[in-house]
Amino acid sequence: MPALADVPPDGTPAGRGMARYGKVSVLQPCRSMTTYLSAFLHNPPRRPLYLAAAIAMYLTIITIGNIPGARADIGAYAPGAVLHSIAYAVLAALWFTGSRGGPLARAGKAVLAVAAMGAGDEFVQSFFPYRGASIHDWAVDVGAAIVAGSLLSLLAARTTVPVSR
Numbered sequence: 001m002p003a004l005a006d007v008p009p010d011g012t013p014a015g016r017g018m019a020r021y022g023k024v025s026v027l028q029p030c031r032s033m034t035t036y037l038s039a040f041l042h043n044p045p046r047r048p049l050y051l052a053a054a055i056a057m058y059l060t061i062i063t064i065g066n067i068p069g070a071r072a073d074i075g076a077y078a079p080g081a082v083l084h085s086i087a088y089a090v091l092a093a094l095w096f097t098g099s100r101g102g103p104l105a106r107a108g109k110a111v112l113a114v115a116a117m118g119a120g121d122e123f124v125q126s127f128f129p130y131r132g133a134s135i136h137d138w139a140v141d142v143g144a145a146i147v148a149g150s151l152l153s154l155l156a157a158r159t160t161v162p163v164s165r
Helices: 028-041 044-065 070-075 080-098 103-125 135-158
Strands: none
Touching (some): 028 080, 044 080, 070 080
């Protein structure tokens, strides 16, 4: 049972007239976070925006990643596997939130989209003499998408869909 505290909605100190404010759960911030997460995972009006952001990010990754010396410069801060994992997990999250369907279908779409994007990235890299295509990088991309898609699928299945209208 969560601890309850007398807290007025305006945040004024407890005192006279507190009975009219009632009890407020100390765990209220957790509920608002769940509401925020639910809105993020189940927000149909923003789906095109999430997909557009994923495509823009992918094009940015390809563009910046193929600038001579840029990959080596950023590699000083993080290894290639870490960069691939983070970038393609974010791409999977954006694709997941932009997709329609149930949580598992959305996760599957995100993994397939990232697999195609990762293959496209490696294909483009094969044309540059200072870059090289790597099946290992593609596998890291797909692995990151599987982890991100699975986590988001679990979260989406556990959150409620906000009722609008």
